[in-house]
Amino acid sequence: MxxxxxxxxxxxxxxxxxxxxxxxxxxxxxxxxxxxxxxxxxxxxxxxxxxxxxxxxxxxxxxxxxxxxxxxxxxxxxxxxxxxxxxxxxxxxxxxxxxxxxxxxxxxxxxxxxxxxxxxxxxxxxxxxxxxxxxxxxxxxxxxxxxxxxxxxxxxxxxxxxxxxxxxxxKGLVVFDAVVEGTPSHAAHPNTDNAIYNTIEVLKWFQEFQFEKTSQALGDVKMTVTQIKAGSQHNVVPAHVDLVIDVRVNDAYSNEEIAQILQEKSPCTKITPRSLRLNxxxxxxxxxxxxxxxxxxxxxxxxxxxxxxxxxxxxxxxxxxxxxxxxxxxxxxxxxxxxxxxxxxxxxxxxxxxxxxx
Incomplete structure (x- = not known):
């Protein structure tokens, strides 16, 4: 034809x-x-x-x-x-x-x-x-x-x-669910372990962290906090803050390696990959x-x-x-x-x- x-x-x-x-x-x-x-x-x-x-x-x-x-x-x-x-x-x-x-x-x-x-x-x-x-x-x-x-x-x-x-x-993709914990309390009382305030340093860590290995074709791994959720009412300090982190993985790392690095180094209480199959x-x-x-x-x-x-x-x-x-x-x-x-x-x-x- x-x-x-x-x-x-x-x-x-x-x-x-x-x-x-x-x-x-x-x-x-x-x-x-x-x-x-x-x-x-x-x-x-x-x-x-x-x-x-x-x-x-x-x-x-x-x-x-x-x-x-x-x-x-x-x-x-x-x-x-x-x-x-x-x-x-x-x-x-x-x-x-x-x-x-x-x-x-x-x-x-x-x-x-x-x-x-x-x-x-x-x-x-x-x-x-x-x-x-x-x-x-x-x-x-x-x-x-x-x-x-x-x-x-x-x-x-x-x-x-x-x-x-x-x-x-x-680039591959790994989406992580992360938790930052604190001490829940009434908003009227002092609290030096406010989960929302604790999240400030955690967000700064994600903003500044650099993965060591770069790629000629794909450049650096790109990590971005894309969602944040906390609290249920105005007068209650929540027990935790939930984060979602989007990680675009270059060909210098496997998705499993990225997960291991973040689980070892991130300041979150817990960080869990949703899936490791999108390489x-x-x-x-x-x-x-x-x-x-x-x-x-x-x-x-x-x-x-x-x-x-x-x-x-x-x-x-x-x-x-x-x-x-x-x-x-x-x-x-x-x-x-x-x-x-x-x-x-x-x-x-x-x-x-x-x-x-x-």
Whole structure:
């Protein structure tokens, strides 16, 4: 199939996806639209809950496998929208609508790219595509649930908006719940162990603490106190203050190491990670995918934002059309030209990496 034809069909699919509600864990109808794409292109597929996946026609278990992945769930639209978030509107070369940029443009571009290569013989890599659910909520029924089901993966391209530049590393995430304790009392009486006052020094510690190891691609670990809660009425000094700490982890640390450091060093009474599974991600600058991307004029960078890369144990590259700064914004949009370029560049990249004659 010609690339131009695939591109126009991909844009039509994206318009349908925009106009079909698909909040995390509510992606049944968008999964059906993706099924219809594969059916119309005579590609057998499988569906596990709201994840739709398939492999290339000439899959060979003796070859390494490249995963193509992006998600079809969305966040809920924010109150600042002036457009209908569920209406695909094209104006001045922009396609507006919820999920257009994050990550519908990436998803349909990868689906079109997979379809282009589906019937190719003698590829260096097998191809597996997963249109996944529950990415926005890091849910239990997303890409992580598919890893025991799909063939073993050696390397992955995760479609997220990167302006088609190569994200060769991505920070992981650990969220901590922390407690600062004190002595509860009536507000009218002296109290030298007020939990709220005790929190002042604790907050200062979090503000000033620096993890020792930095990363060439991702810089320093970034730790931020994002929530604080204490007290129930005006005349009672509370027994404790609850904090939430957001830690963005570079590839110099494992999530387990971060948890150990904070549990040993932080001045909190208690500090507990909610989960340690959202790890940092990276791919070697010497990997063929990175070399191919550089050869077609793309640049590399490290990303502070989280994606489904976090659930993969293999090397992975985040790459896709669109701009991350538009994600979750009001009147979200993607340029049609970005989708056209995205499909063209995905195909150029894979031409350099997976064709036997390259």
């Amino acid at each position: 010609k690339i131009n034809d695939l591109t126009q069909k991909a844009i039509s699919l994206l318009k349908e996806l925009i106009e079909t509600q698909s909040f995390s864990s509510e992606e049944e109808q968008t999964a059906q639209l993706i099924e219809q794409w594969f059916t119309s292109h005579h590609i057998p597929f499988q569906r596990t809950k709201n994840n739709v996946w398939t492999t290339n026609q000439h899959f060979d278990k003796n070859k390494p496998t490249l995963l193509l992945n992006s998600h079809h769930d969305t966040v809920k639209p924010n109150s600042a929208y002036t457009n209908d978030p569920f209406k695909a509107i094209v104006e001045d070369g922009k396609l507006y609508g919820l999920g257009s940029n994050d990550a519908g443009g990436c998803l349909v571009s990868l689906i079109a790219t997979f379809t282009y290569f589906y019937t190719f013989k003698d590829l260096k890599y097998n191809l597996v595509i997963v249109a996944s659910a529950e990415e926005e909520s890091s849910g239990a029924n997303g890409l992580n649930s598919m890893l025991p089901i799909i063939p073993p993966i050696d390397v992955a391209i995760v479609g997220e908006p990167t302006l088609m530049n190569l994200t060769i590393a991505e 940092s991600s990276a791919i070697s600058p010497e990997h063929d995918l990175v070399k191919a991307g550089l050869a077609i004029g793309r640049s590399t960078y490290g990303s502070p934002t989280l994606s489904d890369q976090a659930v993969l144990s293999c090397q992975s590259l985040k790459l896709g059309p669109g701009d991350s700064t538009r994600s979750h914004s009001a009147n979200e949009f993607i340029y049609l030209s970005e989708i056209e370029e995205g499909i063209e560049l995905y195909i150029k990249l894979l031409n350099k990496c997976i064709l036997e004659n390259q």
